[in-house]
Amino acid sequence: MGIDAPLRFSGNIKDSASVFIASSENVIKLEEGVIIAKRHIHMTPEDAEKLAVEDGDIVSVEALTERPVVFKDVLIRVNEDYSLNMHIDYDEANACLFSKGDKAKLIK
Template structure:
């Protein structure tokens, strides 16, 4: 009897999930927004070059996917020796260092930063990073982050999308902005959130915590 109840319960849950997925596919899946400011990712070697031998990043705020905003900040310097101060480092340390900025930042710094997925830095713009104990120069590593949506597998299933897929997203506010070429990223460690940069947020009158709707 108990087995029958368990089977029936599972069948009901699966039917409800399919119905919800169908509804979401028709009406568009709602996603909260996170507006991402300029930031830096560093290797441990570069952390030590900038802050001193043996230095470890310290956590200021926990982020999704095991990442965190650190207490440490640096100055980034472009090709025309124009600088932006107090750029936050995100941890933990990575295998490769990179700087993520907006188009407005790129113009100010005088760097030809391409739009790339995080981690795709081959052939990207050069930039210097200045810390309290030293300076590093990256021949490549400065990018404008491609807009994307983080999703755990359950949300991806309900939205009817898969990892790596590109979708369009609508912000139903007074600006009525549509974002195209939004990449889906799926991982168990993610929480549901779309990431855009400050230029995109300002242009569309979107703030962190607002919601948008996926359309395919």
């Protein structure tokens, strides 16, 4: 697509790439906000306590799949409104043959 999207932690869109989105009826321009989100894990404070991590920690995660992969540089994000989820992109999920319900191991 020719978009120069920076790799960033999600939510950090300052001075990021812009994009036009068009349909047959309308065109809008997003001035900034196009990023490649770094991998991260959302969790509640209770999850963080159980896993002995804090908001802002950087960990590794081993995907316990048919084709195991260790993801490094994974940001921990803690908030009462979150549920326990790891966010990776499609290419990363495909690389480890991730399927719904697969487990992972947090490595500090």
